[in-house]
Amino acid sequence: MKKKLFSALLCATMVVGLLAGCGGGSSSSQGGDASAAGGDSSAHTYAIVTKSAGNPYNEREAAGFKEVIEASGGNCVVQNPESATADAQISVIQSLISQGVDSIAIAANDSNALASVCQEALDAGIKVLTLDSDVNTAVRASFCNQAGVQEVGQALIDAVYDICGGEGQYAILSATSQATNQNAWIDAMKSVQESDEKYSKLELVEVAYGDDEPQKSTDQTQALLTNYPELKCICAPTTVGIAAAAKVLQDQKSSVKLTGLGLPSEMKEYIGADDAHSCPYMFLWNPIDLGKLAAYASIALVDGTITGAVGDTFEAGDMENSPYTLSAVAGDESASEIILGPPFKFDPDNIEEWAAVY
Numbered sequence: 001m002k003k004k005l006f007s008a009l010l011c012a013t014m015v016v017g018l019l020a021g022c023g024g025g026s027s028s029s030q031g032g033d034a035s036a037a038g039g040d041s042s043a044h045t046y047a048i049v050t051k052s053a054g055n056p057y058n059e060r061e062a063a064g065f066k067e068v069i070e071a072s073g074g075n076c077v078v079q080n081p082e083s084a085t086a087d088a089q090i091s092v093i094q095s096l097i098s099q100g101v102d103s104i105a106i107a108a109n110d111s112n113a114l115a116s117v118c119q120e121a122l123d124a125g126i127k128v129l130t131l132d133s134d135v136n137t138a139v140r141a142s143f144c145n146q147a148g149v150q151e152v153g154q155a156l157i158d159a160v161y162d163i164c165g166g167e168g169q170y171a172i173l174s175a176t177s178q179a180t181n182q183n184a185w186i187d188a189m190k191s192v193q194e195s196d197e198k199y200s201k202l203e204l205v206e207v208a209y210g211d212d213e214p215q216k217s218t219d220q221t222q223a224l225l226t227n228y229p230e231l232k233c234i235c236a237p238t239t240v241g242i243a244a245a246a247k248v249l250q251d252q253k254s255s256v257k258l259t260g261l262g263l264p265s266e267m268k269e270y271i272g273a274d275d276a277h278s279c280p281y282m283f284l285w286n287p288i289d290l291g292k293l294a295a296y297a298s299i300a301l302v303d304g305t306i307t308g309a310v311g312d313t314f315e316a317g318d319m320e321n322s323p324y325t326l327s328a329v330a331g332d333e334s335a336s337e338i339i340l341g342p343p344f345k346f347d348p349d350n351i352e353e354w355a356a357v358y
Contacts, residue, residue, distance in 0.1 A: 044102040045075040046298045048291070049092055051107045051133070053080035055212060056263055057239040057287050058107065060358055061132065064291025065105065068317065072299055077101060084176060084212045086113035093117045096126075103127035103298040105144070108135045110178040115139050127301040131294040132287075133181040137335035141301055141308030142326055144294045145337045146181075146285045149330065152237070152261075153188020155283050155343050157199065159259040160189075160233050163280060167201030168232040171224045173245055173260075175212040175238040185237045205231065210241045217244035225254060236260035242282065246270035249278035263287075264346050264354040271351040281347035288358060290340050292319060297338055310336045 048065045050058035062078045069076035079096065081088035086109050096104055097120055104121055108114050108130055118139035121128050131144035160170050172189075174182045186207060193199040205228050210217030217240055224231060225248075234249070234256060236242035242262040249256055250270055258270070258279040270279045296316040297306070306312035306326065310333070316322035326336035346354055 044299075044302050045077060045099075046295065046302070047077040047079060047096045047101045047104045048131075048294065049079045049081070049089055049096070049104060049106045051081070051109055051212065052084035052088070053082055055080075055084070055240060056266065060263075060287040061107065061291035061294075064288035064293075065295040066291075067288075068292045068295035069299075072295075074299070081109075084109050086110035086178070089114060090117045093121065097121050097124050100124075101126060102302045103129065105129045105131050105294040105298050106135065106140075107132040108180060109133070109176060111135050111180040113178070127298065129294060129298055129301060131290055133179055134337075135180070137329060137332055141336075142297065142306075143329070143335075143337040144290060144297055145339045146287075146290050147341065147343045148339055149184045149188050150192075152185045152283070152343050154192055155345075156185065156235055156237060156260065157189040157192045157202075159281065159283070160235050161199055161202060163257045163259055164202060164232045166198075169203045169205045169228055169230050170233040170235060171205050171228065171231060172207045173217060173220055173224070173234055173236040173238070173241045174207060174209050175241060177209050179212075179238075182237050189235075210238070210244065212238060212240040214240060214244050217241045218248055221245040221248040225249075225252070225256060231256050234258050234260075236262075239263050239266065239284070242279070243267060243270075246278045250276075254278070258282075261343075262346075263358060264351055265356075265358060267346070268351050268355040271346065271348055273348050281345055283343040283345055285340055285344060286358060289319065292316070293324070293338065293340055296322075297324075308336055310334070312336070 046069045048062055066076045079092040081092055089109055115136045118128050118135055128140045130140050134143045208220040210220045234245050236245050237260050239262050242260040243266045245258050259282050261284050262282045273280055300306045300314035305314050310326055310328045312326045313323050316324055324338050326338055329335040329337050
């Protein structure tokens with residue numbers, strides 16, 4: 001824990017000056033020591049496409065990505081679409097293709113709708129990588145996965161079980177209905193619940209979608225409270241959704257409790273074990289580290305260290321789990337993913353220290 005916190009604090013210190021460049025549109029820059037990323041990337045341009053502008057989680061991913069690319073001596077381009085839609089991402093990816101960048105790392109809003117434009121990028125000789133949320137595996141080299149799908153699903157359904165006292169109604173507040181990462185985690189939650197008698201007294205009443213928009217997530221939370229008076233828990237596997245839901249529940253002094261995936265800095269005032277707080281505990285990983293991992297993987301793809309094949313290995317600077325090995329995707333053994341690490345639990349005992357990090 002101390003090692004992780006020290007590393008994250010160091011990372012956060014370096015990132016402070018970078019976040020301003022991740023708020024919208026695009027940014028590009030060059031500089032830094034090429035040896036920092038394990039190779040000379042000075043002749044190459046690496047792009048990252050986030051889900052949307054104004055998303056704090058995405059901003060931190062982009063900051064981590066930018067930090068590594070600039071330290072390697074490469075050019076970094078950050079593109080934040082105006083909205084969390086496939087159409088908005090397609091537009092910026094087409095622009096990057098026309099610019100002739102060397103690689104594009106994409107946090108996908110839709111796995112299938114982006115397939116055509118990703119293929120266009122591949123046909124143009126551009127390396128395509130995904131992070132946070134995947135596309136069709138045939139049109140990318142690999143996927144930087146924040147945590148194993150089953151591990152996330154297990155952690156979330158266990159939290160719901162704990163908070164509900166083993167029985168009762170719960171709802172899920174997700175991002176968009178097409179978001180591949182949220183959908184995979186939700187499917188994993190359902191699978192665990194259906195396969196184990198332990199969870200038989202839990203009832204999932206609805207999966208609502210806030211589209212990763214604060215106001216819509218707020219409205220959806222209020223609708224859940226109105227429509228399900230016996231509701232015990234809301235699980236929000238999205239940082240935008242959980243922050244919106246937490247505020248609604250706490251402001252209304254609701255007895256409904258919350259868990260899911262959130263940013264410590266945004267959730268600090270809502271984490272607590274008493275009735276005054278809406279969220280007993282939640283989970284996440286370090287989005288800065290996920291962005292860094294995607295940058296190291298992008299560099300390795302461009303310089304030929306990896307091709308995206310299962311079993312490929314690459315160095316990722318001083319990241320705790322380096323070197324990383326590409327593993328097979330469950331259900332698609334020919335496709336690869338790179339798992340950052342297991343989900344981390346944030347509770348009243350550690351939320352203050354982590355809120356100072358990210």
